[in-house]
Amino acid sequence: MGAVTTDQAAFRDELVARGLFLETGVPGLYGHGAAFEHIRLRFDELVTKAASDDRPELLRFPPLMPRRQLESSGYLHSFPHLAGTVFAFDGTESDALEQEQRASRHEDWTEFQSMTALSLVPAACYPVYPAIAARGTIPAAGVVIDAGAAWVFRHEPSADPARLQSFHQREMVKIGAPDEVHAWRDDWCARGLELLRSLGLPAERDRAVDAFFGRGGRMLAASQREQELKFELQVPLGGAAPTAVTSFNYHQDHFADRYGLVLADGSTAHTACLGFGEERIVLALLYTHGLEPTSWPVEIRRVLWEP
Amino acid sequence: MGAVTTDQAAFRDELVARGLFLETGVPGLYGHGAAFEHIRLRFDELVTKAASDDRPELLRFPPLMPRRQLESSGYLHSFPHLAGTVFAFDGTESDALEQEQRASRHEDWTEFQSMTALSLVPAACYPVYPAIAARGTIPAAGVVIDAGAAWVFRHEPSADPARLQSFHQREMVKIGAPDEVHAWRDDWCARGLELLRSLGLPAERDRAVDAFFGRGGRMLAASQREQELKFELQVPLGGAAPTAVTSFNYHQDHFADRYGLVLADGSTAHTACLGFGEERIVLALLYTHGLEPTSWPVEIRRVLWEP
Numbered sequence: 072m073g074a075v076t077t078d079q080a081a082f083r084d085e086l087v088a089r090g091l092f093l094e095t096g097v098p099g100l101y102g103h104g105a106a107f108e109h110i111r112l113r114f115d116e117l118v119t120k121a122a123s124d125d126r127p128e129l130l131r132f133p134p135l136m137p138r139r140q141l142e143s144s145g146y147l148h149s150f151p152h153l154a155g156t157v158f159a160f161d162g163t164e165s166d167a168l169e170q171e172q173r174a175s176r177h178e179d180w181t182e183f184q185s186m187t188a189l190s191l192v193p194a195a196c197y198p199v200y201p202a203i204a205a206r207g208t209i210p211a212a213g214v215v216i217d218a219g220a221a222w223v224f225r226h227e228p229s230a231d232p233a234r235l236q237s238f239h240q241r242e243m244v245k246i247g248a249p250d251e252v253h254a255w256r257d258d259w260c261a262r263g264l265e266l267l268r269s270l271g272l273p274a275e276r277d278r279a280v281d282a283f284f285g286r287g288g289r290m291l292a293a294s295q296r297e298q299e300l301k302f303e304l305q306v307p308l309g310g311a312a313p314t315a316v317t318s319f320n321y322h323q324d325h326f327a328d329r330y331g332l333v334l335a336d337g338s339t340a341h342t343a344c345l346g347f348g349e350e351r352i353v354l355a356l357l358y359t360h361g362l363e364p365t366s367w368p369v370e371i372r373r374v375l376w377e378p
Numbered sequence: 379m380g381a382v383t384t385d386q387a388a389f390r391d392e393l394v395a396r397g398l399f400l401e402t403g404v405p406g407l408y409g410h411g412a413a414f415e416h417i418r419l420r421f422d423e424l425v426t427k428a429a430s431d432d433r434p435e436l437l438r439f440p441p442l443m444p445r446r447q448l449e450s451s452g453y454l455h456s457f458p459h460l461a462g463t464v465f466a467f468d469g470t471e472s473d474a475l476e477q478e479q480r481a482s483r484h485e486d487w488t489e490f491q492s493m494t495a496l497s498l499v500p501a502a503c504y505p506v507y508p509a510i511a512a513r514g515t516i517p518a519a520g521v522v523i524d525a526g527a528a529w530v531f532r533h534e535p536s537a538d539p540a541r542l543q544s545f546h547q548r549e550m551v552k553i554g555a556p557d558e559v560h561a562w563r564d565d566w567c568a569r570g571l572e573l574l575r576s577l578g579l580p581a582e583r584d585r586a587v588d589a590f591f592g593r594g595g596r597m598l599a600a601s602q603r604e605q606e607l608k609f610e611l612q613v614p615l616g617g618a619a620p621t622a623v624t625s626f627n628y629h630q631d632h633f634a635d636r637y638g639l640v641l642a643d644g645s646t647a648h649t650a651c652l653g654f655g656e657e658r659i660v661l662a663l664l665y666t667h668g669l670e671p672t673s674w675p676v677e678i679r680r681v682l683w684e685p
Contacts, residue, residue: 133529140403147482160459164591186487189404237442
């Protein structure tokens, strides 16, 4: 677990005390109370509105994806520490009995579980690429997919309320010609900044790097920063530095190569995605404007609750 | 995999051909196209409306829950074959390299994954009981929780489009005095039947039993049937027998005992839940009325799409 500031710990405790977060006993895993969820859903609608000019195609995916896809995606190279796989039982009746007895005593029952064909989804855009590739070539104008507010997983237990293991990532994906994909990503940086500031969040844009694993990861990060592949919108959220609440990622041909995304003229497509961390944005609103939404400034409440 | 009828296989192929289901390569795991999701969300709103007299409290939970809770719940006794656990990496840089190399060749990389503190959620009501127990005693009038359309997991790969590994279960839970909980469950059987029939589904109510594991499971099932603990609403869906799309379960003191749910007078609470299998209901609508929703009978479209 990373270091957590006093401010973050106090914020977490207040969220729990007010029923905005429901504790489960596992760090970074919470239920949501009605007030929290109400804000999240309204923010989600604002993203839908901001995206309407793109006329995106809506696709929805479960919180699980084929393990084989995780294996092929490169994720285990960059983020082995964050990935999650699904294991299940496939034994005899006496194995089941032994498993249940050990589990009920909270002892180790690992040996009865084996790897299934499924993994957790690490980012909402991952299932999009093979689904689009399966349709054939990409039209010249490109495609924009709205992958909705999908549940994603990151194995990083923390007492920081903004660092969750299971959370909603609202993602949009563009697949098309390199110039257009790059321009779309940059245009959305501006749209996202405007959206967050309209809610009174002191958001700032910054070049960013992913939390790559290990020594090799430092090289990946340096290259990502130099090529300006990743931007984030960051908001103060009780930590020592501002917290990223939205990210905009230009993948060049990384996913297109792996999944065979080809334009109608036979050239390799490029891809970009953007992701709003919905729980983090709700937390930023609560942190910035106070834990009682009915007392938020009227102009903020108007943006959120009046159509 | 269970036997799949010709009718089920043809239905699945048509769903994929029309983009209602998006194949992932894993049996029982699909993305949803926009038209499928649109129907699902409208049905979800109809359940909200049908539940409004209960004035339920809305709580929302992630698709994961503490493994410790799965261990204590009794689920591994009844359904060891359906449960899923989350594994993750916790090794050195050289382990990560070896893991990635094996995974990218689709070889076995089990040894690098170890059990985390998390499991998949087997039914949407599971996280509700400890969350309510943590608040203290239950008021005399009881509580009704709307746990929303949560993602649940069942490890049962199948080519039957109605047997999914990851799907939305819309659950409501009542916790209170035994008589009231029992009456609530029976009342909702009638409400659910009315709701499904209002959509033109030839739903029938039947006593039912869970798919308990092994020889011991046969005794559990006999007892469950005799005490009328479980009812289902079933609709023809291409199989040899009708398919359950909604279930109503009276748990007596099973969960209350495990999680310490106590009424204000000191007596043990009883619990009941109902769950709409949302994907199955969308499939039943498509199966019954045809794969083109704009051609559905006007009275069905009116119920779904006019407020």
